[in-house]
Amino acid sequence: MSSNIYDFSKLTGSVHAWLSGLMSSGWVTFTELVLVGLVFLLLYALLGLFLVYLERKVCAIIQNRIGPNRVGKWGIIQTIADLVKLLLKELIPIRKSDPLLFNLAPFIVIICSFLAMAALPYAKGLQAIDFNIGVFYVMAVSSLSVVGILIAGWSSNSKYSLIGAMRSGAQIVSYELSVGLSLLAIVVFTGSMQLSTIVESQANGWWIFKGHIPAFISFVIFLIASTAEINRGPFDLAEAESELTAGFHTEYSGIKFAFFFLAEYMNMFIVSALGATVFLGGWMPFHIGNWEGFNHIMDFIPSAVWFFTKTFFIILIIMWFKWTFPRLRIDQLLTLEWKYLLPISLFNIVLIAFIVLMGWHF
Amino acid sequence: MSEEIIQDVIIGESEDYIINLGPQHPSTHGVLRLEVCLKGETVKYLNPHVGYIHRGIEKMCEAITYQQIIHLTDRMDYLSAHMNNEAVCMVVEDALQVEVPERVKYIRTILDELNRLASHQLWWCAFGMDLGALTTFFYGLRDREHILDIFEESFGSRLLHSFNTPGGLMHDVHPNFQKRIKDFIKYFREKLPEYDQLLTGNIIFQNRAKGIGYMSKETAIGYGVTGPSGRGSNFSCDIRKIAPYGVYDKVQFNEILETGCDTFARYKVRMAEMWESLSILEQLVDNIPEGDFTAKMKPVVKLPAGEYFRRVETARGELAVYVVSDGNKNPYRMRFRTPNFSNLFVMNEIASGYKIADLIAISGSLDLVIPDIDR
Helix, strand or coil: EEEEEEEEHHHHHHHHHHHHHHHCCHHHHHHHHHHHHHHHHHHHHHHHHHHHHHHHHHHHHHHCCCCCCCCCCHHCCHHHHHHHHHCCCCCCCCCCCCCHHHHHHHHHHHHHHHHHHCCCCCCHHHHHCCCCCHHHHHHHHHCHHCCCHHHHHCCCCCHHHHHHHHHHHHHHHHHHHHHHHHHHHHHHHHCCHHHHHHHHHHCCHHHHHHHHHHHHHHHHHHHHHHHCCCCCCCCCCCCHHHHHHCHHCHHHHHHHHHHHHHHHHHHHHHHHHHHHHHCCCCCCCCCCCCCCCHHHCCCHCCCHHHHHHHHHHHHHHHHHHHCCCCCCCCCHHHHHHHHHHHHHHHHHHHHHHHHHHHHHCC | CCCCHHHHHHCCCCCCCEEEECCCCCCCCCCCCCEEEEECEEEEEEEECCCCCCCCHHHHHHHCCCCHHHHHHCCCCHHHHHHHHHHHHHHHHHHHCCCCCHHHHHHHHHHHHHHHHHHHHHHEEEHHHHCCCHHHHHHHHHHHHHHHHHHHHHHHHCCCCEEECCHHHHHCCCCCCHHHHHHHHHHHHHHHHHHHHHHCCCHHHHHCCCCCCCCCCCHHHHHCHHHHHCCCCCCCCCCCCCCCCCCCCCCCCCCCCCCCCHHHHHHHHHHHHHHHHHHHHHHHHCCCCCCCCCCHHHHHHECEEEEEEEEEEEEEEEEEEEEEECCCCCEEEEEEEEHHHHHHHCCCHHHHCCCCCCCHHHHHHHHHHEEEEEE
């Protein structure tokens, strides 16, 4: 099935063969590492710039505005201009801050989001590392960013930052559970944590359709909990501009602030990509059971297009949340997680295990 | 500033976790400083510090004529500029026993209500923003723009009107005045339900607003909290009803009272007041009588020696003007009882014990305009 989808491992394989002809195997590995790193850096920067631009346009549409429209056609270069401004801005040293931790925090946050990108399958055969514990790995590295946020809040020597960081700590640690449990639902269906296996298992239909209502519940819980985990509205308590001015990154300026900002957007991309991969089939085209002709037509759309379309669909939903809902209060946030989402997820897992046991899913 | 001096300034116990909200803070809507003592996320007590935008308006008034004072009152509660102007005008007219033409009274009342609407719209924008719903800001401003356009057409300025003068108006309104107001009423009757759809019905919003910032009727009266904030605590304090001025005695309208006493009650009062303002405008806009736009006044206004007092209902509550005159062209003493000053100081009473996010919601629901507090 889906044999006519272009496999990117052909491309990477031919690059590898070409390099092997030029140099010894040690150098080949080194060159390939550098190449992959460069590709990811480029992807990271481009996606970051595009997401910021997209967010500004989406929120403008929701708010009856036009959005950026002065720099370049339709304001396309606006985010690049902003980036240049941030690069040129002075890095203000904070008196009585802890300089080492203060400077380290933005890097921890951005490295965590960078690490998670390595395990995502972007298209058929296009995946940097195919861990056999892929879901677990992405969860683990993306939750490391809370360490960076806590360090940022603690080392800034600002009371607003500290409150923001503490809020963020409580929030991320709580919502991690729901994200994990909702992903576990699909892991139970698939029987594997390997992201490529999860995608392959959706060749005859995406899990959100195949998994009956429990999979859909998992998807909704995943959306809510992952929005909270990446500190976006309506769960942006860690930043809460009307309460804490800017929360944990109040004291950061210039490129260090840009790192936090970029990491926030890339985290949004990562959770959306993970959601798309696990629930909506990743790069797998829209297939319906045994409809060979229909499935064949769907295969003509390149797999990368499927992946990014699904990812941006989830990103748009998350943006839609942010620009229409008011912010929750910290106790309401924790109530939502511990009293509603977590019990529902636990019950859902049991239900799914039962379904899988009885073999009721497709 | 050395460590010891900083310690001295802070009131309370040394282990208290004190943060200063303001003077530069996104949700104090101006240069207000709230010294907030926290226990975790909970507010233990708070201490408002005022004076960051004190310009000495009351003292300045003693050196200038009554016509000039009008222009200073704009700068107190800039969102109720017209009501502030009217209060001073009415004091002078009372003192001189000038009967202003009916046309002036009608136009003043219409402008009062338009101003109240514009102010409530801006409050709605800002209140949503305080709670993190950023889209409200643009919805509110979109509609406020229509009112400001009406103002601009008639008297050239959008925010600080200074359109009143003792005895009447500076000049007549623009010929389009009535038509544009009618257009606006039609437009805004369609748009106002959008406000409810976007914010009022939202479950997160309701959870954030309900049961927060309980202000009993006794507290409201005790602190002199007037306007929509007071009426949210069932405190009947609408000057338009108690001591009608302009043509408020000729129109049918309800004083909105809510018994909820919380942030949501204050929210509902303002939302209902927008509907009331629209209905007042509808009753008045077709009935503006023809006539002069000002009574006959002497070029130099001198108030007879004595004390004069007048109060109006601004968008935020009761504004009282007290003038002591010694017979000169300047007042001997001028005193403004501004609504926001009283509304601010109830904060410690009603915000203590709630979370810091609730503090923002409560200060938003009191609809404070900081230059009005300091004057």
